[in-house]
Amino acid sequence: MKFSAGVLLFRRTSGIEVLLGHMGGPLWARKDLKAWSIPKGEYDPETEAAQAAARREFTEELGLPVPDGEWVELGEVRYGSGRSKKEVTVWAVEANLDTAQVNPGRFEMEWPPRSGRMQQFPEIDRAEWFDTATAHEKLGVGQRPYLDRLAEHLAAR
Template structure:
């Protein structure tokens, strides 16, 4: 497949019978004033020829949130492909039932030229905030390519 491979971890918890998921608002100037579709499962790219998918998910969670993956069973939610051509992505996600305090997150950073064509590099957080959302709210906040994982998680929880 042309394109990129990503792996991530979707933390979830049960709160008074509701399922909540932990997602992060994408950092940087392009996402600063956006909300709907501007949140993401903690994830990142990897090379499948050089790294195991689960190891990549673990590494990316730690890089993005600055915290180790909480203990818990890794529940495979499978793969989703979205985009096309060179922009196509294959995302593999696991769910882990665990709690995490968003205040403990120390987001990783990235550099980019900002303002555009200024020749100056600026550093931005990969994720500028992390919050728990019920599944309906998370569905609005996540990018469309990641939304199928919410349905898969709901199905898993309903069967357990």
């Protein structure tokens, strides 16, 4: 099983908005629905704490530190199957972030496939704020429970 951790920023406007990143690289370039993600990434739980990994991955993906604010634990979700089975841990932080300041990290992959050419692509190619209903459509099924957990947390306050 692989482990990932991330940070879901949220802000209050006329409702609640969350910050998502559109996955970078050629495999996601023409996709929109289910092609957005909470800023997160993999870590090894034997060598790094989940919250430290969430902070690191946020900075790697967006090129900005996690804004100051209270970290609200939204828990874990397991999804996938076989070798792609994953456990994701997410925290929510209430903060605003100017998406024009995003400077994403990069990753390298062979592209086109079987060409022998390695190319670099951004971790995310853009970040945007979405109301929670729109975010629900943009996220993959495995990350949607975090929107419900955030709503439950905010309703309890």
